[in-house]
Amino acid sequence: MEKLSYDIVIVGGGLLGCATAYQLAKRKAGDILLLDGNDIASQASSRAACLLTRARTKPGLMEIVQETYDCIEEIEAMTGEELGLQMCGSITTASSDASLKGLEELEAAATRFGIPNERIDHKRLKELLPWIEADAVGAASYMPTDAFIDSASLCQGYAHAASQLGVTLKPNCKVAGITAEGDRITGVRLQDGTEISSAVVVNAAGAWANLLMRPLHIGLPFTPVRSHFWITSTDAERFPVNHPFTVIPDARAFTRSDVGALIIGLRESQCQAFDPSTLTDKLEDFDFNQAAKWTVLDECAPLLKAYLKDIDTLPIAHYMSGPSCYVPDAKFVIGALPQYVGLYTVTGCCGGGVACGGGMGRLAAELITGEETFVDAALFDPMRFGEVDPFAPEFQKRCADARSNKKGG
Ligand SMILES: Cc1cc2nc3c(=O)[nH]c(=O)nc-3n(C[C@H](O)[C@H](O)[C@H](O)COP(=O)(O)OP(=O)(O)OC[C@H]3O[C@@H](n4cnc5c(N)ncnc54)[C@H](O)[C@@H]3O)c2cc1C
Known part of the structure; x- marks a missing residue:
């Protein structure tokens, strides 16, 4: 019979979901399931220009990009696959x-x-x-x-490495909703009605992440x-x-x-x-x-x-x-949502998920497992803007302005 209970469910098999799965599996965080409504690496993560720009002036970002370079080396050694870093x-x-x-x-x-x-x-x-x-x-x-790297190959690299470390990957399996009882996350419900139980759900659904949060009355600060x-x-x-x-x-x-x-x-x-x-x-x-x-x-x-x-x-x-998911302060959205015990997100890539995915996944994994974090997690706290309505045109304009005002590559 199909397994219907996991320690952690990740929704989204793009760069951020797959990198998080890899980083969690490396930490032996438990029994992990990753679900994607489409093929792995088929959405924003197959449309990037693929630049891995190292030098950054914003705090924490050079460490985060370095982690991506480190992941590429580790994954190539572990899986024997060439990821094609140029x-x-x-x-x-x-x-x-x-x-x-x-x-x-x-x-x-x-x-x-x-x-x-x-x-x-x-x-x-x-x-x-x-x-x-x-x-x-x-x-x-x-x-x-x-350097640059094909973003879909990198995403597949994270997914293959995660799978090799025991993560179950289910592509073409759309999540209809995140389930909760009281203030605790209980798992996800699939489009065909199947309920999968898990005390931890990570929303890494990219541009779609706010659609999953809406029924929970949570707005993630990006569009x-x-x-x-x-x-x-x-x-x-x-x-x-x-x-x-x-x-x-x-x-x-x-x-x-x-x-x-x-x-x-x-x-x-x-x-x-x-x-x-x-x-x-x-x-x-x-x-x-x-x-x-x-x-x-x-x-x-x-x-x-x-x-x-x-x-x-x-x-x-x-x-x-x-689509790139922009945040008004052009910083990522990574961490726990205090409204529900067990609910996390890794989103708001601000056009940098190829360069930063490995580090974003590492920070998410460290927060989920309760480890000390390698960069200041407060910089990326999902609640740093207070309550936001990502469906409001004024908020969407603030997000678009973050891209309009961007200086780097
Ligand atoms: C034109 C362009 C150029 C770019 N250039 C660069 C660059 O040079 N360097 C760089 O670092 N970054 C770049 N980026 C950004 C990079 O592509 C993104 O940061 C990255 O792909 C984001 O990954 P993700 O996992 O958040 O999103 P996605 O890859 O979109 O993954 C989200 C996944 O969630 C799944 N999903 C959604 N809803 C559900 C559901 N209900 N149930 C199950 N699954 C669901 C989707 O099917 C999708 O596969 C660029 C982006 C674009 C568009």
């Missing part, structure tokens, strides 16, 4: 006083944390980035140990905000395979190599939030406003033109959009 390095540019100040702060943070970084001149810049108009760049910092990028057609001479990814704050842009093509990420001045209640079960059925492909490109291209002069005529082969 150690391409990164270049952050500055062309205005404000971005130069930001660059200096980033370099100081990197140096403090032991992340190699060096200022490079125009000649070196052009060697590393043949496509860039070097004269438009005032200063450039090269961080050779930055899905559209993120997107464009991929040019191939020109391997101009866009060499695995050349450094860039962050160009003055153009609200990042770029990354994609097997001889260039991925271009652009951030519009007013980012677009979505009401979670409008989401479909699968992102492929959701219209992220495809018209944005051209309107956002039209808005942002003039800024990028100084660095990539033929952006107006460059052939665009693909456009990718998806």
